[in-house]
Amino acid sequence: xxxxxxxxxxxGQRILVSAAAAGIGRxxxxxxxxxxxxxxxxxxxxxxxxxxxxxxxxxxxxxxDVADADQAAAWVDDGLNHLGGLDGLVNNAGIGGPTGPIExxxxxxxxxxxxxxxxxxxxxxxxxxPALRASRDGSVVNLSSLAGxxxxxxxxxxxxxxxxxxxxxxxxxxxxxDAGVRVNAIQPGNVEGPRIDRVIAxxxxxxxxxPEALRARINETISLGRxxxxxxxxxxxxxxxxxxxxxxxxxxxxxxxxxQMLL
Numbered sequence: 001x002x003x004x005x006x007x008x009x010x011x012g013q014r015i016l017v018s019a020a021a022a023g024i025g026r027x028x029x030x031x032x033x034x035x036x037x038x039x040x041x042x043x044x045x046x047x048x049x050x051x052x053x054x055x056x057x058x059x060x061x062x063x064x065d066v067a068d069a070d071q072a073a074a075w076v077d078d079g080l081n082h083l084g085g086l087d088g089l090v091n092n093a094g095i096g097g098p099t100g101p102i103e104x105x106x107x108x109x110x111x112x113x114x115x116x117x118x119x120x121x122x123x124x125x126x127x128x129x130p131a132l133r134a135s136r137d138g139s140v141v142n143l144s145s146l147a148g149x150x151x152x153x154x155x156x157x158x159x160x161x162x163x164x165x166x167x168x169x170x171x172x173x174x175x176x177x178d179a180g181v182r183v184n185a186i187q188p189g190n191v192e193g194p195r196i197d198r199v200i201a202x203x204x205x206x207x208x209x210x211p212e213a214l215r216a217r218i219n220e221t222i223s224l225g226r227x228x229x230x231x232x233x234x235x236x237x238x239x240x241x242x243x244x245x246x247x248x249x250x251x252x253x254x255x256x257x258x259x260q261m262l263l
Contacts, residue, residue, distance in 0.1 A: 008242035011036045015088035015241060016079045018066055018124060020059075021048035023193060024143070025092040027230035028237045033059050035238060037088070040079035042066070044093075066093045066120030067112070076127040086131035088241045091121040091142045096195065097157040099202040110157045117161035121168065129176065138181040139241045142169050143233075144252065146187050150262045154206055162187075166252055173250030182249035184240045189256025190218060190227040203263070214263065223258035 013036065020029040020041035029041050033056065042064035043049050049061050060082055064075040080086060097113030098105050121142060132138030147155060148162030169185040176183060190196050197211075200218070204211040219225050236255050239245055 008238055008244050009035045009037050010087075010243065013037045013087045013241070014083035014085055015039050015090065016076065016083075016086065016124075016128065017041045017090040017092060018064075018075075018120070019043055019093035020061065021045055021052040023195060024188065024191060024230045024233050025090075026052060027234035028090055028092060029059055030056060031231070031234040031238055032088075032241070037241075038083055040082050042075045066124055067115035069119075069123045072120060072123035073127045076124060080131055085135065086128060087135045087137065088139045089125065089128050089132065089141070090237055090241070091124060091140070093117075093120050093124075094143060094145075094161075095158075096199055097155065097161075099154050099199070099206055101154065102156050105157065113157035114161050117158065118164045118168070121165065125172070129181075132181050133176070133179040136180045137243075138176075138179070139245070140169075140172065140176075140181065140183040141237050141240050142183070142185040144169070144185045144187045146189055146254065146256055146259055146262055148185075149187055149252075149254065150259075152262045154203060169252065170250055177249060182240075182245065184245075184248060184251045184253060186233060186236050186240070187252055187254040187256065188228060188233050189222065189254070189259045191233065192227045192229050196227065218263055221260050221263065222256070223260070226257055228255055228257060 015037050017029045019025040021043035029039050033039050039059045041061040044065045064071045066072045094117045098109040142165050144165040145162040147159040148166050152159040173183040201211045204214040232255050
């Protein structure tokens, strides 16, 4: 299959996107739709789903907590019925988890972070793989993080999950290559928006400094001296899901302005 001149994607490419009602997921779902994909999305936030549906009537979205294996499977099955098959999967669902010294973390917060950021990816992917194999030209994009590349003091649950996503991605690329299914991961840097604002505020409080001062120090660790945007991540996902990346698999792609470390 070859992309049309107006789009990187094959017209009608069928793609699932998790956690798509806001932030990075919404940017990905809307970008794929603009480029001719048929998208079936989900999110755990009912109000956000309602708002997304109103803004994007041509993109189907369902309420789903991917950390629940039954809900994840039902969402994938619903997507397959709606789309009539599957060519791509974007595992975007994730939470930031708690911030603090490991000895002070609540085990329940640890479990919830792993459940959403890692186990949810497993539940969705295992259900989607037979349809992706049948496509013979499938693509999976997993969302990791720079916390899956560098150590991240005070954010051990999140970092542990995002490092695991790298192993999951590399292993799946080997496992599914014989079916022509490509598997890659994106490691976003600091993405502008309310989520990073909350993370910086929590980290600053832990360190006893002003959020503005911490943000300035973070920028100093980035060669380009700026945070990235959700659209930057969406554009990378678009490329990885398209025939333009037909020989790109098993890769961990950092979209981070060349960040040197995490504070």
